[in-house]
Amino acid sequence: MEMVLYxxxxxxxxxxxxxxxxxxxxxxxxxxxxxEVIDVLQFPQRALADGIVVTPSLAKVSPAPGVxxxxxxxxQGSVLRALGIAVKVP
Amino acid sequence: xxxxxxxxxxxxxxxxxxxxxxxILRLVKNPAERQAIESGQxxxxxxxxxGSAILLPDAQRALLARSPDxxxxxxxxxxxxxxxxxxxxxxxxxxxxQAGAGLGDGAILGKTLWELGFDNLHDTDWQAHRQLLAWxxxxxxxxxxxxxxxxxxxxxxxxxxxxxxxxQRFLGYRGILRQIGVRRAIELQQFEHRRAAWAxxxxxSIPVCVLDETGIAVLVNSAWRRAPCxxxxxxxxxxxxxxxxxxxxxDGGAGGMDGAAVAAGIRQVIGGERRxxxxxxxxxxxxxRSCCVLEASAVAEEGRAxxxxxxxxxxxxxxxxxxxxLELAVARQLAEAAEVGLGLQAALRVLCDRLGWDCGRxxxxxxxxxxxxxxxxxxxxxxxxxxxLERSTGLExxxxxxxxxxxxxxxxAVWDYGAAPDREDSSMALAQEIGAGGSCLFPASxxxxxxxxxxxxxxLVGMLVGASDERLMQTLRSVGDQVGGFLQRMRAxxxxxxxxxxxxSFAEISSDWHWEQDPEFRFTRIVGSGPFGAASALGLTHxxxxxxxxxxxxxxxxxxxxxxxxxxxxVEFSMDDAKGNRHRYLIxxxxxxxxxGVYVGYRGTGLEIGHRxxxxxxxxxxxxxxx
Numbered sequence: 001m002e003m004v005l006y007x008x009x010x011x012x013x014x015x016x017x018x019x020x021x022x023x024x025x026x027x028x029x030x031x032x033x034x035x036e037v038i039d040v041l042q043f044p045q046r047a048l049a050d051g052i053v054v055t056p057s058l059a060k061v062s063p064a065p066g067v068x069x070x071x072x073x074x075x076q077g078s079v080l081r082a083l084g085i086a087v088k089v090p
Numbered sequence: 091x092x093x094x095x096x097x098x099x100x101x102x103x104x105x106x107x108x109x110x111x112x113x114i115l116r117l118v119k120n121p122a123e124r125q126a127i128e129s130g131q132x133x134x135x136x137x138x139x140x141g142s143a144i145l146l147p148d149a150q151r152a153l154l155a156r157s158p159d160x161x162x163x164x165x166x167x168x169x170x171x172x173x174x175x176x177x178x179x180x181x182x183x184x185x186x187x188q189a190g191a192g193l194g195d196g197a198i199l200g201k202t203l204w205e206l207g208f209d210n211l212h213d214t215d216w217q218a219h220r221q222l223l224a225w226x227x228x229x230x231x232x233x234x235x236x237x238x239x240x241x242x243x244x245x246x247x248x249x250x251x252x253x254x255x256x257x258q259r260f261l262g263y264r265g266i267l268r269q270i271g272v273r274r275a276i277e278l279q280q281f282e283h284r285r286a287a288w289a290x291x292x293x294x295s296i297p298v299c300v301l302d303e304t305g306i307a308v309l310v311n312s313a314w315r316r317a318p319c320x321x322x323x324x325x326x327x328x329x330x331x332x333x334x335x336x337x338x339x340x341d342g343g344a345g346g347m348d349g350a351a352v353a354a355g356i357r358q359v360i361g362g363e364r365r366x367x368x369x370x371x372x373x374x375x376x377x378x379r380s381c382c383v384l385e386a387s388a389v390a391e392e393g394r395a396x397x398x399x400x401x402x403x404x405x406x407x408x409x410x411x412x413x414x415x416l417e418l419a420v421a422r423q424l425a426e427a428a429e430v431g432l433g434l435q436a437a438l439r440v441l442c443d444r445l446g447w448d449c450g451r452x453x454x455x456x457x458x459x460x461x462x463x464x465x466x467x468x469x470x471x472x473x474x475x476x477x478x479l480e481r482s483t484g485l486e487x488x489x490x491x492x493x494x495x496x497x498x499x500x501x502x503a504v505w506d507y508g509a510a511p512d513r514e515d516s517s518m519a520l521a522q523e524i525g526a527g528g529s530c531l532f533p534a535s536x537x538x539x540x541x542x543x544x545x546x547x548x549x550l551v552g553m554l555v556g557a558s559d560e561r562l563m564q565t566l567r568s569v570g571d572q573v574g575g576f577l578q579r580m581r582a583x584x585x586x587x588x589x590x591x592x593x594x595s596f597a598e599i600s601s602d603w604h605w606e607q608d609p610e611f612r613f614t615r616i617v618g619s620g621p622f623g624a625a626s627a628l629g630l631t632h633x634x635x636x637x638x639x640x641x642x643x644x645x646x647x648x649x650x651x652x653x654x655x656x657x658x659x660x661v662e663f664s665m666d667d668a669k670g671n672r673h674r675y676l677i678x679x680x681x682x683x684x685x686x687g688v689y690v691g692y693r694g695t696g697l698e699i700g701h702r703x704x705x706x707x708x709x710x711x712x713x714x715x716x717x
Contacts, residue, residue, distance in 0.1 A: 011133025053120065055132065056131075074131070
């Protein structure tokens, strides 16, 4: 899976989003992902070019369909559903 | 990690928090993003108008709290500090006079940055900066340039953060300034140049990917990002940070490209072993044939070797090349054909071979009969096609009806898809026979006169593509003209042959023999029933012939005329046969010249005009030579 996380360096929600995504990747993707983190304070044009309006925002680039999730990714269930990750029921 | 999100809190700045939140929400239309803002999960908004990230109050406070007085206490070396009021006017500054760009000058007090005349920022830049200030956002390394009184360019970088009092009312900005040295100024200029180069690269319509010395993509332009769909098989899915060489090696040839060969070629370019590497890839499917070229060129950037990979779609150029080659092949076949049938069949075959059509036929137009008659055909081997052609042998169609008739009436090509059962000339459609789906008919004409119709059948897809290809239409017109010209030429040759035959028959009935002589007037050819055997006369002149009645004076006069290369008519001479009978003859001749105008001998005719047993003939006419 290829994803881009747009953050504001040092922003509390951005820090939280990064931590939440890190947990999701470790738990559900087992290394089968590629993540690019963009600091919009440094690269606002990149965010604009990619259609990102708020940070933190997570964009799933591949596999299709592409998905964008705004916020600090604290609702793990919603994030997993949006990313199309099937969760095993114990 | 599942902390419950805090709702967005009112800003603690002087501006009413409600208004601030409303303004923020106005910038964001997407409901999910608005909800994220309202639930306090957002740090910043990227403002499309200013092109900057606007920190929301909580994030701003968090950043400031994490690093109070960050700028002043930062480890970043600075050359001065400053404070602005809420209107952006300088209220104090501390900087050495040589701080640069005029910011060491006390005259800046009471003025805003945009009133100080820096020449590297324009109105739009200042609008963006002022927008930033309006959002109370910190800014870093705002680079400013001004020409000093000595005419030198001075560079400084300003960083600032908003100031609030204890009641969180906005007071203005404070910040630091740093002198930017010459090296930084050069870097800035280089960056500007590079940014311009990147912008130019982005504007180029050809996909471009810049590789570093290890084959990693360091830059791809917009056209490259769009390329994967347009140019499959070239690893155009590679993005910045990916190894183009690895992508090529991992390709496995699925897209038709020899990835190992391409990777090796690019490596050679990067290694300086060659200046350029070129790889051409042709891809064909049922609908179209595309052809693309990958070119890797060596470039050196700041001493580092790298390569620029470009992808160029040359399908159109290749297509034109193929059609020109087709026109040439048809022209060659027609030029080399000795007979009409052979030429037409060769032309039909070339067209079918090159355009992927199943069969082609030529229908000659007989205007007098008002009919089009199939005279030649060619088809790919196979029972269905050959059976179809066999059944259509001798086909006759009305010149004013059906598809072929439309071609004759309009003088234009006609494309047809499928076979309508009620169509008068359903025999034109191979579709019914072999499941093919289309026909193409176009005229063969010469000087505007239609001499016939060329009719082809083939797969529907190919015909659909062909019908929309203006260049192919041009080629068909050219081929139609070539075939028309060929028919006209062959007709002219046939007329010439008939004329020659007619002339020969006239010559034969108006003379007893005809002859040819070399420049020395010696016979080289004698045809017909003359007074002398051809074998015995060859190599002799008229006056050297055996049994000729000698009359030297007259022959001398005749020879003088020949020497002057004059033509002569009805020159009479006599010969005695073995029985003593004297025969009288008339000869006529003309000098012959080759294409270069060089005299090569005489040719003419001879006629016996009678004989008198045992009596000598007398001279007949002034030009006569008689014994």
